Amino acid sequence: MFDLDGTLSDTRHRLHHVASTPRDWNAFFREARHDPPLTAGIDLAREWSTRCELGYVTGRPERCRRDTERWLAEQGLPVGELWMRRERDFRPARVAKVELLRSLARERTIEIVVDDDVQVCDAYREAGFEVLRADWMETAPLLRQVQERGRT
Template sequence: MTTRPLAVFDLDGTLADSSHRQHWLQRTPRDWKAFFAAATDDPPLAEGVALALRHAEDCEVGYLTGRPERCRRDTLTWLAQHGLPEGKLWMRPDNDRRPARHTKLEILRRIARDREIRHVVDDDELVCEACEKAGFPVIRARWATPSDTLRDAQQRAGRT
């Protein structure tokens, strides 16, 4: 039996609306613990969820997030509560503070050794550019309201 191709989805800003918790990142110092704890209350982004469900028809769906590993249980619960397809979840190690474009590309390259990656779906422009440069097909998640706070957290703070 042939393995189905993999469609890889980001979470924050792609499947989950994190705007209600970004205020935790606008203070100094940033309150990362509160920011990630509030992720359980993220509303789903309808466009992203619909795309994941469509991809599940002919692909295996997986999730690649910059959220730290300590958020695994809450993240899996959130995915199930919102009817997203079951799939592997790749997360950032708790102590990894590199920008998302580095951590995600490293994980994607590892996955691609054994799997065809049909698409990477992400809202982070720098992640999308790095993926395209590495030869991965990308769908830009442009359905969420852009956030300078989240962009800074993804790229400079290396936390999501």
């Protein structure tokens, strides 16, 4: 399972939309289709796809599905299922994403989860998942801060 923002895609160009209140989440997610790829993450996803079925899990809301699937295809990433946050789910990523992965683990074996968010990685580990923290994007403390607070 690979996260998107900060793991496969570089979000820094759109962080200004959530840098101050009120946060403009619609603009933040709308601009995701223009994210540059993070080569280290893309390469790792391709490598893992030779060993197992790849999946993508993201805190992006469901309304971003079409743009997200298009972005994944444009990067030449292997086709895999994409699990997204339900609309109006404003919980912190460390809660929403772990709940999603737990439900998936009832039906599938999750070999590894790759995510950039330290608190999400800690929550995944506490839930019993093997985790690789994506640390290849330059530090983006604002992204981590807004992921933790949820969408308020």
